[in-house]
Amino acid sequence: MAIxxxxxxxxxxxxxxxxxxxxxxxxxxxxxxxxxxYRTALIGIALGVVYILFWLTRIGIHPGVALLLLFAVITLYLGLTRIVIEGGLVFVRGPLVPQAYAMHLIGPADLTGSTMTGLGLSYGWACDPIATFMPFGANAARVHSERRFPRGVYLTAVGLALGISLIVSFYFSLKLAYASGAYNFGEWVFRRGGQVPYDTVVAKIKAAETLKFGHFAFLGIGALVTVLLTYLRHRFAWWRLHPIGFSIASVGQVRWTLLSLFAAWAIKTLLIRFGGLMLYNGAKPFFVGLVVGHFSGAGISFIIDALWFRGHGHSLYF
Known part of the structure; x- marks a missing residue:
């Protein structure tokens, strides 16, 4: 939130x-x-907020809690967008789900059963945003600013890509789920993950937790540390600790890729120190190629599984 x-x-x-x-x-x-x-963007934001709030209240969430939940979601998405754009991470998730923020900022004991149930249902809309659209949209805007494509053509292309991907992903997810059973996919989200929202809501209602000072204390400490790191980063050129690293240090995806992150940091430092910006810029295509190669390999693996290992594919995390 401080970021x-x-x-x-x-x-x-x-x-x-x-x-x-x-x-x-x-x-x-x-x-x-x-x-x-800008006018189109602002009108779109306003309409989107009204639309989301309407459906959040229709599933039983109190309007005030719905506003708090939406604030948490927007804050999380904006924060993740900056982290991905500035940090260059391939994938990351937030350190806290918006529903937990809304619950504990008020206290589950002071929320009605309808609101708690609605918060559980909202997990399907915004819970574990590993792949949100906002970072991709920011990257698309950056490409547009560098290439200067015609606005209408570029926006249409982005809209078509988003629409087609949504339709295809929904269709195949439902088709395969009904044909083979989503539980048989072997993925956490279709097994234990689908039970977590409801188990969490039931556990919170039974525990009847009230507002705790510790939650606000951790919130305040995190904000103060983030502000301090931000100040030091802007004040001293030699300061290395970034507030982004502090905000996502506890995230599983960061822990899994920690070695790669530090290796990339070390390589970047060595390139700049011994070769300057000329060597650093010259090496960019190589490292971009590593990322492209990783996803290309995953795509080739998918094609091979579809042709020769139907029903018994290989699980690749990408």
Missing amino acids: VLGSIWVAREHLRGVWRTAWGKDNGVSDRDEIMR
Whole structure:
């Protein structure tokens, strides 16, 4: 939360200019080279918030709790987007699910059964966002800013890619689930993962936990440490500890890739120290090729499984 609020504070002048441009006022920021007009983006955000809040309240969540949950979700997504873009991580998840944030900020004992049940149902909408669209959208905006594609053509292409991927993924997930049984996929999300939201809600209702000072204490300590790390990073050029690392240090995906992260950090440091920016920029295609090669290998493996190992494929984590 401190990372997101800090980012908004740093960008406050730009955001003020965006607001002025969106409503045709003077001293705004030009959106000529943006992927979407600012007014369209703001109207889309407003409509999306209203739509989400409507359905959250319809499944039984109290409007105030729905607002708190949506705030947690937006904060998490914005934070993950900055972490992916600035940190260069291939995949990452948040250190806390939004539902837990909403529950413990109020206290499960003070929430109605309807609200608790609705929070459990909302896990299907926003829970473990390993692959959210916002980081991809940010990368798409960066490509657009460098290549200067026609706005309408580029936005249409992004929309088509998103729509087709959603339709294909939904279709095959449901088709295979009904044909073979989702439990037989062997994936955690289709086995134990599907039970966690409901087991969590039942356990919280039975425990009737009240508001705890410790939760606010940890929240405050985390915010203070993040602010301190941010200040030190901007104040001293030699400071190495980044607030992003502090915010995701406990995440499983980071622990699994810790060796790779430190190896990449060491290689980058050596390239810059002994070869300068020229060697560093010259080495970029090689490392991009490693990432592309990894996903290409996974794709080739999928094709091989589909042709020669139907029903008995090989599990690859990518």
